[in-house]
Amino acid sequence: MTLDLKAADYTLSGLRPFPVAVTTTHEGRSNGLMSLSAGSGGIVPEAPRVTISLTKYNLTHDLVLASGIFVMHLLAATPEPAMEASLKILMGLGGSSGRDGDKLAQFDTEPGVTGAPILRDALSYVEGRVVGTLDGEENTIFLADVVGAGKLRDGERLRIGPAWANLPKEWIEQYEANHVPQLESARRNRGLVD
Ligand SMILES: Cc1cc2nc3c(=O)[nH]c(=O)nc-3n(C[C@H](O)[C@H](O)[C@H](O)COP(=O)(O)O)c2cc1C
Numbered sequence: 001m002t003l004d005l006k007a008a009d010y011t012l013s014g015l016r017p018f019p020v021a022v023t024t025t026h027e028g029r030s031n032g033l034m035s036l037s038a039g040s041g042g043i044v045p046e047a048p049r050v051t052i053s054l055t056k057y058n059l060t061h062d063l064v065l066a067s068g069i070f071v072m073h074l075l076a077a078t079p080e081p082a083m084e085a086s087l088k089i090l091m092g093l094g095g096s097s098g099r100d101g102d103k104l105a106q107f108d109t110e111p112g113v114t115g116a117p118i119l120r121d122a123l124s125y126v127e128g129r130v131v132g133t134l135d136g137e138e139n140t141i142f143l144a145d146v147v148g149a150g151k152l153r154d155g156e157r158l159r160i161g162p163a164w165a166n167l168p169k170e171w172i173e174q175y176e177a178n179h180v181p182q183l184e185s186a187r188r189n190r191g192l193v194d
Pocket of ligand 1: 034037038053054055057058093095099175182
């Protein structure tokens, strides 16, 4: 039986509508990326956990694996000018790799309880200390205890639909070009190509 890829995509895509900014630091090197993989990692309200999935191709993956700490931020859609600040974070962290230069220098940050940088222009955040990892060949799925959290402003959470609609066309083209080698690397790590 052939796999119905259309049905798989229909079922799986868009399950997590909130883009999050993930930051971390290891031995003096701070970095961050955008992710659509974040989720709650447990049901115990007084001891929350968070999960994220990071692709091995990305520098942030290596830094979180090495440090065991990260901050996961929600971005704001409202009130004005929150959208502008949120898109600046999305484009700054999600469009290029920290391997090519310091992406966090342009943002206002402060160290959290783990030492990882909190983005002051975000809507809210949780800080995670990793308690478990799952090696997914192309990625690592991290499960972390929430050891810090904060609400930085009032406003609505930014969803990926309105974010894409407001992103400049040139940036989207650059993002899609950057995605090609990442996908190739993922296929190689899964043993799907040579
Ligand atoms: C909306 C959006 C969602 C993304 N989701 C993920 C994700 O879940 N996991 C991941 O590793 N990268 C994800 N990325 C890609 C990284 O953010 C991107 O490759 C980044 O440039 C990596 O930077 P780094 O090498 O400095 O870590 C996403 C990017 C965007 C724009």
